[in-house]
Amino acid sequence: MTEPTFFETPQPVDLATIAEWAGAELVRGDGAAEITGVAPVEAARPGMLVFFDNMIYADRLAATEAAACLVTKKHQAKVPDHVAVLVCKDAYKSWAQVLSKLYPAAVVPADPGPNTISERALVDPAARLERDVRVEAGAVIGAGVEIGSGTVVRANAVIGPGCRIGRHCVVGPNVTVQHALIGDRVYLHPGVCIGQDGFGYAMGPQGHLKVPQIGRVVIQDDVEIGANTTVDRGANRDTVIGEGTKIDNQVQIGHNVEIGRHCVIVSQVGLSGSCKLEDFVAIGGQSGVRGHVTIGMGAQIAAVSVVNDDVPVGGRYGGTPAKPVKQWFREVTALRKLAERTPST
Numbered sequence: 001m002t003e004p005t006f007f008e009t010p011q012p013v014d015l016a017t018i019a020e021w022a023g024a025e026l027v028r029g030d031g032a033a034e035i036t037g038v039a040p041v042e043a044a045r046p047g048m049l050v051f052f053d054n055m056i057y058a059d060r061l062a063a064t065e066a067a068a069c070l071v072t073k074k075h076q077a078k079v080p081d082h083v084a085v086l087v088c089k090d091a092y093k094s095w096a097q098v099l100s101k102l103y104p105a106a107v108v109p110a111d112p113g114p115n116t117i118s119e120r121a122l123v124d125p126a127a128r129l130e131r132d133v134r135v136e137a138g139a140v141i142g143a144g145v146e147i148g149s150g151t152v153v154r155a156n157a158v159i160g161p162g163c164r165i166g167r168h169c170v171v172g173p174n175v176t177v178q179h180a181l182i183g184d185r186v187y188l189h190p191g192v193c194i195g196q197d198g199f200g201y202a203m204g205p206q207g208h209l210k211v212p213q214i215g216r217v218v219i220q221d222d223v224e225i226g227a228n229t230t231v232d233r234g235a236n237r238d239t240v241i242g243e244g245t246k247i248d249n250q251v252q253i254g255h256n257v258e259i260g261r262h263c264v265i266v267s268q269v270g271l272s273g274s275c276k277l278e279d280f281v282a283i284g285g286q287s288g289v290r291g292h293v294t295i296g297m298g299a300q301i302a303a304v305s306v307v308n309d310d311v312p313v314g315g316r317y318g319g320t321p322a323k324p325v326k327q328w329f330r331e332v333t334a335l336r337k338l339a340e341r342t343p344s345t
Contacts, residue, residue: 010102012036015068018049019086021101022070022094029068029084038102041066051095052078070094108170108187121153130167148184160195166221179233183221183243191228194219198232198239198255198273213255215239226251226267235273242279254291266303278313287322302328 016031044066148167178195215234226249284303302318
């Protein structure tokens, strides 16, 4: 069996063009030399481009066969003499810019083909689709749905009645969207569930009375939501995800949650109902945020933390319960020293 290739090999590109794409300065090497592909430093062959931004991989860089390397000025001396050097402010960001040019189909799904509605899709006559919308087989689009031009609805996705989806969006396979307003250039990966009931019950000794969830989900422009993430609709006000926010796979977002602009939420994070993330918040994987907590603008939460109280603007918190990282590190160090002094039984 031959190995499948899912992304087309790019055409050769000269180093001068690579430098322009990367916003980098070619400080060593021939600008006319051709780059034929990209690879990690240890797997690169002649003609390939790599990047370097972590000293953990210094030994691998020293042995690389790559033709050129994107690197910051502070790591420039680590690049072997036979490798061309492109100096940039942020090697990883420059790498992303180059990859976006070489492999555009990896940024958004590959060209879906003609803008058509499959004969095997179910589109309610009362739905309104602009020109150049593609709906794949098995998709179901309810009454009153509005979808903007350039949007792709992939196989077996379900768009509930009255939802609105903007232009140039991607609704992945097996996605469900209910009670939601979605902006432009939103990317919902496979299995995402948007707008289902929030988890709300009035508990009592005779049983738990379900509280109707009558809010919506509002997703602003340029949001990306990873596979199998769930976003509950609001209970008595909207669940909101601000523009430019990026959400990883398997994140749970409860009812009435407000997420600001350009936040980053890593996999398996749980955001309890009515918590609020201001703009530019970053939360590490497997962390939990208690309901009705506010995390201030630009704050960062370390992975596997539990946020029980408000976090100030720009705060860097971690641990269980989460606290300022310097305090957390001191406590961890003190516990380790105590354990080392305590005789084992």
